[in-house]
Amino acid sequence: MTQRYALLLIVMxxxxxxxxxxxxxASSAPAAAVQGHGDSHASAPVVPExxxxxxxxxxxxxxxxxxxxxxxxxxxxxxxxxxxxxxxxVGGFFPFNIDFVRGAGLLVALxxxxxxxxxxxxxxxxxxxxxxxxxxIASSAAIVGAMIGLALKPNVVNTLLGTTILFIVAIMATxxxxxxxxxxxxxxxxxxxxxxxxxxxxSIGKDVExxxxxxxxGLALFVVIGIMAGMFGLGAGWANVPVLNLLMGxxxxxxxxxxxxxxxxxxxxxxxVYLNQGAVLPMIVVPSLVGIMLGSMIGVKxxxxxxxxxxxxxxxxxxxxxxxxxxxKGLGIWN
Amino acid sequence: MSSEKTKASxxxxxxAKVLNFGMWLGLAVLIVTFFIYLSGVMPGFVKIDDxxxxxxxxxxxxxxxxxxxxxWGWAALVGKGDYLNFVGIAMLSGLTILCYLVILPILIxxxxxxxxxIAVVEVLVLSLxxxxxxxxxxx
Numbered sequence: 001m002t003q004r005y006a007l008l009l010i011v012m013x014x015x016x017x018x019x020x021x022x023x024x025x026a027s028s029a030p031a032a033a034v035q036g037h038g039d040s041h042a043s044a045p046v047v048p049e050x051x052x053x054x055x056x057x058x059x060x061x062x063x064x065x066x067x068x069x070x071x072x073x074x075x076x077x078x079x080x081x082x083x084x085x086x087x088x089x090v091g092g093f094f095p096f097n098i099d100f101v102r103g104a105g106l107l108v109a110l111x112x113x114x115x116x117x118x119x120x121x122x123x124x125x126x127x128x129x130x131x132x133x134x135x136x137i138a139s140s141a142a143i144v145g146a147m148i149g150l151a152l153k154p155n156v157v158n159t160l161l162g163t164t165i166l167f168i169v170a171i172m173a174t175x176x177x178x179x180x181x182x183x184x185x186x187x188x189x190x191x192x193x194x195x196x197x198x199x200x201x202x203s204i205g206k207d208v209e210x211x212x213x214x215x216x217x218g219l220a221l222f223v224v225i226g227i228m229a230g231m232f233g234l235g236a237g238w239a240n241v242p243v244l245n246l247l248m249g250x251x252x253x254x255x256x257x258x259x260x261x262x263x264x265x266x267x268x269x270x271x272x273v274y275l276n277q278g279a280v281l282p283m284i285v286v287p288s289l290v291g292i293m294l295g296s297m298i299g300v301k302x303x304x305x306x307x308x309x310x311x312x313x314x315x316x317x318x319x320x321x322x323x324x325x326x327x328x329k330g331l332g333i334w335n
Numbered sequence: 336m337s338s339e340k341t342k343a344s345x346x347x348x349x350x351a352k353v354l355n356f357g358m359w360l361g362l363a364v365l366i367v368t369f370f371i372y373l374s375g376v377m378p379g380f381v382k383i384d385d386x387x388x389x390x391x392x393x394x395x396x397x398x399x400x401x402x403x404x405x406x407w408g409w410a411a412l413v414g415k416g417d418y419l420n421f422v423g424i425a426m427l428s429g430l431t432i433l434c435y436l437v438i439l440p441i442l443i444x445x446x447x448x449x450x451x452x453i454a455v456v457e458v459l460v461l462s463l464x465x466x467x468x469x470x471x472x473x474x
């Protein structure tokens with residue numbers, strides 16, 4: 001059964017690869033022609049020449065829907081947020097400008113977080129006491145990140161994005177996780193804010209009490225995480241979880257759930273900046289959002305029967321490829 | 336089995352309730368408006384056939400080329416198929432602000448001053464981001 005799912009997934013990825021590859025070739029000339037306007041940063045009004053695209057418009061949202069559907073499955077199976085896969089892959093292999101891809105990436109990550117949030121909060125796995133102080137720092141930083149990101153040239157964004165994705169690959173490949181980190185004593189800030197809780201850990205049939213430490217250092221790191229989330233349009237679960245779990249000492253389940261909930265706040269602030277700048281195209285956003293949400297639902301069903309380690313390495317491989325693509329695109333080596 | 340002490344707090348449950356309702360509502364509005372846009376019942380600000388000419392541009396160039404609105408300027412164009420979709424997007428993006436406003440009275444009633452202040456500041460930060468007052472330079 002697992003083999004059938006794996007085979008199905010590989011076939012779908014191959015189809016998506018052929019589609020996006022073919023599309024990229026078919027559209028590379030017009031894309032380059034218009035991209036030239038963007039790179040020139042002309043201050044005078046730009047009147048675009050109508051490039052002769054051989055690809056009908058509807059192919060793009062359709063391809064986007066198929067690719068994001070597969071990304072939704074992979075994101076669940078690989079334990080990552082949709083945004084971190086979406087931005088480098090769609091930015092690297094679709095003709096959309098990276099500004100619109102980042103705007104869509106934030107909304108994709110935001111929608112996933114909004115959808116997961118209520119269940120996680122009700123089950124007391126996402127903690128509002130842990131999330132609120134962190135969210136204030138991260139969401140403020142995400143606004144700054146979004147403004148920086150929209151002011152940078154596309155090649156700089158792609159280079160930095162590629163480097164960041166490769167860094168994420170390194171984190172995913174090497175980072176350890178701790179189910180129940182030992183927190184000898186909460187720090188003063190955690191104590192005064194009452195950052196603590198109790199949740200039911202079904203796997204061991206016990207109630208687990210938790211608190212955190214090293215809160216000031218954790219909050220400082222969320223400044224960096226927020227800036228990166230806003231700058232690249234990535235959900236930041238890949239960074240949230242290690243900081244909450246390994247540094248601050250929250251149990252793994254609390255860290256994962258609170259991280260997901262946190263994205264609904266962090267990405268909101270950055271999404272508004274992109275929205276207000278006009279960097280949101282419904283034709284890119286809606287198929288992506290629906291594709292990734294449907295894919296996530298299927299992913300949850302496959303999850304029970306999949307081999308998590310194999311999928312994790314598949315996701316790491318995919319990110320490595322997409323990260324290299326962004327980096328080489330940014331450096332002008334692979335356009 | 337959840338005991339009394341493992342239950343989520345009152346403000347957490349209130350936040351979850353509003354988030355759940357708002358998320359489904361926003362998503363439904365987004366999908367419905369997108370189909371209206373695709374159907375052509377309401378013509379878009381940019382003709383769908385012309386979109387591939389523009390989506391390769393940087394957002395600044397796109398705005399200049401099409402004289403597209405920034406900030407809340409889209410609200411005046413909701414009669415256009417493409418900008419109609421912004422209603423659902425704005426609902427999803429504004430939902431967190433509403434959730435904070437819902438839990439604020441609970442935090443005040445509980446005399447949880449630190450978290451009430453955090454909630455107020457967060458509302459101000461998100462409102463500033465949503466206001467359209469922040470301009471991006473560098474072009």
